[in-house]
């Protein structure tokens with residue numbers, strides 16, 4: 001029975017604290033007895049109400065940059081995290097240690113996998129399920145590469161094109177496909193793919209990179225519809241210029257300053273500008289956002 005009067009709520013809270021039963025007058029000669037146990041328990045263990053409590057999230061490319069911040073943020077929302085990387089284990093292991101500090105049971109593990117290889121992506125999901133003995137709830141695909149020489153299309157080598165499409169496009173496809181088959185059904189399933197505001201900015205020097213991300217933004221719209229009935233949502237998050245290794249790759253100070261001037265807020269984005277948006281999409285509160293691309297660029301585009 002739901003009782004909504006303010007007087008009742010006040011008395012309920014007071015009596016919950018004193019751990020006695022409450023007798024509420026509901027008619028001329030009738031009283032309702034309520035046990036305040038649940039409220040008292042909730043107040044005693046506030047961490048149980050974290051929005052992603054104990055859900056399992058795989059964050060690809062989370063040893064560095066935007067993915068790292070996303071992993072930390074999802075952990076702060078209560079999720080258990082699989083930190084993925086491909087070439088350098090040290091930063092991944094250090095992040096895992098940071099998340100696991102002050103926690104009795106492990107809340108993060110690191111798993112090496114190259115997202116461009118579908119077999120390795122399958123192993124990544126296998127490892128995640130085994131590590132936490134749980135279905136996976138959230139996939140965030142942040143792994144990505146760029147050609148730091150920023151070639152025009154006329155000067156883009158086939159090798160450079162293939163590398164960006166292998167990691168950015170085939171990688172997103174392999175992760176999204178695995179997630180579509182394996183994420184938890186019936187609530188809490190979330191697919192979030194990192195793309196780029198270059199898809200909308202269309203600056204010279206980003207032809208193959210932008211195309212590799214545009215394909216993902218198109219794919220996610222179809223995927224969201226195909227997941228009808230699973231309660232899994234699928235969205236892209238498209239950052240603008242964010243100060244990470246990738247952003248600074250091959251750029252002079254002069255180029256960086258020019259980009260800062262183009263940003264309405266007069267600064268580069270930081271990884272913490274992106275992580276809360278991904279965090280929102282990972283929670284139940286975002287359910288009505290589905291099949292979308294959220295551009296997070298401070299007005300750069």
Ligand SMILES: NC(=O)c1ccc[n+]([C@@H]2O[C@H](COP(=O)([O-])OP(=O)(O)OC[C@H]3O[C@@H](n4cnc5c(N)ncnc54)[C@H](OP(=O)(O)O)[C@@H]3O)[C@@H](O)[C@H]2O)c1
Pocket residue numbers: 060061062063064065066067084085086087088089113114115116141142143144145167171194195196197198238239240241242243244245246247
């Ligand atoms: N920074 C920006 O300005 C910006 C703007 C728009 C979009 N984005 C997108 O945001 C995402 C994150 O970018 P970032 O700036 O954080 O990049 P970053 O600093 O270069 O970090 C890249 C991460 O991806 C991992 N990675 C690379 N190739 C991989 C592969 N084949 N398989 C698995 N992991 C791989 C790296 O691990 P290792 O160190 O082990 O290689 C690293 O953890 C990317 O998808 C990028 O395209 C970035």
